[in-house]
Amino acid sequence: MFLRKIATVVALTTLASSAWAGCGASDGRVSIVGNEFPAIQTVGAGAMECAGGGVTVEKNLTADHQKINVPGMQGNPAEFTTAIVANSSIVALMNNDVIRPLDDLVAKHGQGLQKSQLITVDGNIMGVAFMANAQHLVFRADILDQLGMAPPTTYEEMLVAAANIRASGLMENPVGGAYKAGWNLAEEFVNMYIGQGGEFFKPGSAEIAVNNQHGVDALHMMRALSNFMNPDFLTHDSNATSAEWKAGNVAIMNMWGSRVGPLKSDEVDPAVANNTDIAGPMTVGGGSTPASTLWWDGWTVSKNISDADAEATFMAMMHAIRPEMLNDETSPLAVWLIDGYQPTDAAKGVFAAAAMGTTPYPMLPYAGLMHSAAGKELVDFMQGKETASQALADLEAAYTTAAKEKGYL
Amino acid sequence: MKHKTFFWFFLPTALAMLLFIALPLTSVVSQSFHAPHEEVLLVSEICDPFGCATESTIDHQATEQLKKDKPLGQWVGFEIYADRNHLAFKEVAEFWENRTSFTGFISSLNNLQFYRAMGFTLTYVIVVTPLVILFGLIIALAVNSLHRHLKGLMVFFSLLPMIVTPLVGSLILFWMIDARGIVGSGLQEIFSDPNLSLKASTGLTWVTLIVYGVWHSAPFAFIVFYAGLQTVPKETLESAMIDGASRFQQVMHVVVPHLSPLVAFVALIQLMDNFRVFEPIVGFSAEAHATSLSWIIWNDIGQEIRLFSSAATTSVLTIIGVVILLLPVLIRTWREFNPEK
Numbered sequence: 001m002f003l004r005k006i007a008t009v010v011a012l013t014t015l016a017s018s019a020w021a022g023c024g025a026s027d028g029r030v031s032i033v034g035n036e037f038p039a040i041q042t043v044g045a046g047a048m049e050c051a052g053g054g055v056t057v058e059k060n061l062t063a064d065h066q067k068i069n070v071p072g073m074q075g076n077p078a079e080f081t082t083a084i085v086a087n088s089s090i091v092a093l094m095n096n097d098v099i100r101p102l103d104d105l106v107a108k109h110g111q112g113l114q115k116s117q118l119i120t121v122d123g124n125i126m127g128v129a130f131m132a133n134a135q136h137l138v139f140r141a142d143i144l145d146q147l148g149m150a151p152p153t154t155y156e157e158m159l160v161a162a163a164n165i166r167a168s169g170l171m172e173n174p175v176g177g178a179y180k181a182g183w184n185l186a187e188e189f190v191n192m193y194i195g196q197g198g199e200f201f202k203p204g205s206a207e208i209a210v211n212n213q214h215g216v217d218a219l220h221m222m223r224a225l226s227n228f229m230n231p232d233f234l235t236h237d238s239n240a241t242s243a244e245w246k247a248g249n250v251a252i253m254n255m256w257g258s259r260v261g262p263l264k265s266d267e268v269d270p271a272v273a274n275n276t277d278i279a280g281p282m283t284v285g286g287g288s289t290p291a292s293t294l295w296w297d298g299w300t301v302s303k304n305i306s307d308a309d310a311e312a313t314f315m316a317m318m319h320a321i322r323p324e325m326l327n328d329e330t331s332p333l334a335v336w337l338i339d340g341y342q343p344t345d346a347a348k349g350v351f352a353a354a355a356m357g358t359t360p361y362p363m364l365p366y367a368g369l370m371h372s373a374a375g376k377e378l379v380d381f382m383q384g385k386e387t388a389s390q391a392l393a394d395l396e397a398a399y400t401t402a403a404k405e406k407g408y409l
Numbered sequence: 410m411k412h413k414t415f416f417w418f419f420l421p422t423a424l425a426m427l428l429f430i431a432l433p434l435t436s437v438v439s440q441s442f443h444a445p446h447e448e449v450l451l452v453s454e455i456c457d458p459f460g461c462a463t464e465s466t467i468d469h470q471a472t473e474q475l476k477k478d479k480p481l482g483q484w485v486g487f488e489i490y491a492d493r494n495h496l497a498f499k500e501v502a503e504f505w506e507n508r509t510s511f512t513g514f515i516s517s518l519n520n521l522q523f524y525r526a527m528g529f530t531l532t533y534v535i536v537v538t539p540l541v542i543l544f545g546l547i548i549a550l551a552v553n554s555l556h557r558h559l560k561g562l563m564v565f566f567s568l569l570p571m572i573v574t575p576l577v578g579s580l581i582l583f584w585m586i587d588a589r590g591i592v593g594s595g596l597q598e599i600f601s602d603p604n605l606s607l608k609a610s611t612g613l614t615w616v617t618l619i620v621y622g623v624w625h626s627a628p629f630a631f632i633v634f635y636a637g638l639q640t641v642p643k644e645t646l647e648s649a650m651i652d653g654a655s656r657f658q659q660v661m662h663v664v665v666p667h668l669s670p671l672v673a674f675v676a677l678i679q680l681m682d683n684f685r686v687f688e689p690i691v692g693f694s695a696e697a698h699a700t701s702l703s704w705i706i707w708n709d710i711g712q713e714i715r716l717f718s719s720a721a722t723t724s725v726l727t728i729i730g731v732v733i734l735l736l737p738v739l740i741r742t743w744r745e746f747n748p749e750k
Binding site: 088120369372 | 522714
């Protein structure tokens with residue numbers, strides 16, 4: 001039985017590959033590096049269909065993509081011919097000058113791309129976006145109904161809802177959140193700080209400015225939320241938080257739109273899956289800008305590869321995001337920016353985020369340094385070991401040291 | 410051995426040492442004295458699916474020639490060593506001047522990542538190393554006294570913790586000690602505290618990491634001591650028995666002195682390994698509570714924007730730390746091999 005399954009899969013793969021062999025390119029090497037969530041897996045699988053003829057396709061989709069994409073593109077020829085990135089991670093590729101402008105390839109093979117998909121820097125096309133993403137509210141409709149509460153629209157309401165759920169005895173720790181020390185915790189701070197109306201840097205410079213009332217308020221809200229979370233929250237990333245949700249331990253959380261699909265899949269207890277619903281991102285502190293950030297995911301093409309490889313890569317990636325790839329299975333996985341995409345129910349959170357004027361994640365050369373400094377310096381405050389302003393002062397000092405070393409200050 | 414014979418005999422080793430030890434070391438040290446060139450920032454119009462905005466970008470052309478001429482970056486001397494993310498001389502001096510009490514000074518050092526990491530690393534080294542030696546000796550003595558048919562099997566099982574890849578081993582334990590894992594919920598049952606979590610408090614996380622460290626490294630000490638036990642002279646043991654020495658006295662006065670060179674060896678290796686503690690911190694997602702110098706290096710080069718000079722500096726500091734730790738053991742070994750001096 002198992003062998004037969006394998007044989008069928010192999011046969012299908014061969015069929016598929018022969019059907020699309022090369023995707024229009026006669027020869028070349030395609031090698032993809034990127035994140036691993038379901039929508040990107042779909043794109044990776046789409047590009048794999050182009051293997052055959054003189055074209056080879058490899059993919060390496062991993063949560064550690066940002067650790068390996070720059071080193072893998074700095075060699076000549078580069079190991080990776082394309083990196084699937086987001087608005088934060090394209091900055092590292094541009095900082096290191098490892099991606100090529102795509103204007104010629106878009107003119108030659110880019111029919112069908114919408115103008116809004118093109119990421120341009122001073123008019124040069126540097127990437128092609130294929131999906132949008134944002135963090136927004138995910139809630140258990142049955143739990144909120146049972147207590148007669150509407151889904152929260154602000155973080156203050158979320159705290160009230162959490163207290164009610166705990167008091168009712170339905171759940172001990174009803175709030176979920178990817179608060180793992182490091183990138184995740186810093187991302188939640190970025191969200192909350194933007195929601196409070198804060199600006200990260202002094203205008204037009206790399207000088208950080210987060211040690212202010214907005215920052216203190218943002219941190220206090222995060223700490224208040226963490227009181228309603230699993231005590232291990234500083235070890236929970238998006239995967240672990242999703243697992244908590246699937247186990248039915250959590251009723252309200254701020255989560256990535258692209259992570260909602262798996263929460264409603266057949267593998268999850270129907271009592272949880274069928275009652276999982278989403279809404280737009282929440283605001284905080286009376287602000288009107290949601291405490292969230294808008295993201296796009298897209299692909300780039302390496303600079304240090306031959307023109308033939310670049311062309312084959314471009315065509316394979318174009319194949320991966322062709323309008324025909326949208327079907328009942330793939331459409332709910334993301335908010336696709338591809339022509340012909342019909343928004344599904346799973347997309348309403350991200351659409352609401354865009355409609356509410358959510359701020360895109362800052363595409364600044366030094367934003368990543370601020371993010372990693374926040375990931376390690378805010379931990380002490382979250383554990384109650386120091387004050388919010390001390391944590392923010394530490395964050396500023398750690399960032400300033402790193403930015404000086406990198407030559408930004 | 411003739412000098413010429415010795416030279417040819419030693420040449421392959423010397424070449425390997427040059428290639429794999431001396432060269433990387435030189436590279437790390439020189440990197441730690443350099444920082445990237447100052448970046449020229451441009452204001453560019455960036456358009457994406459959410460609209461256009463003017464943002465800063467890096468002007469690569471402006472520094473292209475400079476980067477080609479000086480690929481290592483600019484010479485900064487000890488600047489990175491002294492900065493806040495490393496030895497933080499300025500901050501430490503300030504804390505010392507503004508201290509209200511000695512403990513207050515120590516806790517303010519905790520704001521600096523280098524000292525925070527050293528706090529855990531040294532505790533780990535000081536606690537784990539002796540425990541590994543102690544448990545290794547106890548297991549070796551226990552296994553050695555088993556019936557010979559059982560020995561092989563027990564040696565294999567005792568070695569298992571060391572055979573498992575550290576990252577995998579710590580991940581397995583990480584899930585077992587989760588509040589909903591078998592060990593975690595077992596502990597909650599034992600202490601009848603439903604909110605007990607090994608991952609939520611700094612103290613318990615340290616205990617977990619230390620227990621893991623002993624679990625993982627004790628087999629190494631065990632196998633070394635077990636090999637040593639096979640060479641304990643039977644005559645001495647027998648005469649001790651005839652003199653009426655108890656089993657404990659035999660161990661303390663015959664076995665342990667015989668094994669003492671091995672204890673020095675295990676201590677040497679363990680001090681070095683434990684100072685570089687890294688995998689369990691990643692495996693247990695413990696970075697909120699415990700970091701080490703190795704973890705800082707990994708964190709510096711594992712982010713979207715990688716800090717090579719910072720990582721190189723921490724690497725050099727790690728090497729210096731290892732040398733300081735090993736100094737007593739090295740001096741002792743040196744004396745043993747050169748008794749006439």
